[in-house]
Amino acid sequence: MTRPPIAGANIWLPVMDAAGHRCQCTGACGAKHTDRKTGKPGRCLHASGDHVSRVGEIKLIAAPADVATSYPPENTPLLAWCRPCYDGARRLAKRAAKAQPPQADGLFAAEEYRVAPASKRQAEVGRA
Numbered sequence: 001m002t003r004p005p006i007a008g009a010n011i012w013l014p015v016m017d018a019a020g021h022r023c024q025c026t027g028a029c030g031a032k033h034t035d036r037k038t039g040k041p042g043r044c045l046h047a048s049g050d051h052v053s054r055v056g057e058i059k060l061i062a063a064p065a066d067v068a069t070s071y072p073p074e075n076t077p078l079l080a081w082c083r084p085c086y087d088g089a090r091r092l093a094k095r096a097a098k099a100q101p102p103q104a105d106g107l108f109a110a111e112e113y114r115v116a117p118a119s120k121r122q123a124e125v126g127r128a
Helices: 009-019 083-099 120-127
Strands: 061-064 078-081
Touching: 009 061, 009 078, 061 083, 078 083
Parallel strands: none
Antiparallel strands: 061 078
């Protein structure tokens, strides 16, 4: 078991104890996380204190299950995440948010403020 963070240990410890000090990602990061023996989908194998190449020592964080929210409400369930899984899940959530079409309802209707060009030359300048 690794030492809890200096701030927020009262939140971090129950989350880690419930997770068994192991990352709780089941594929939200884009990795398959298959069990090596059975080949079935499972949980991430990174545990707190493990050493992984290119990453270093694994330090688990307690973060919301819905990684798309930057400021989750107080009642949001927290999961144990290793850094590679959390970063991957955030990356996929941002990519999915960008792929959605923009909202149709804005604060102001754009057509209300549209001004017709006074001349043909002004219209050509406006397109550039």
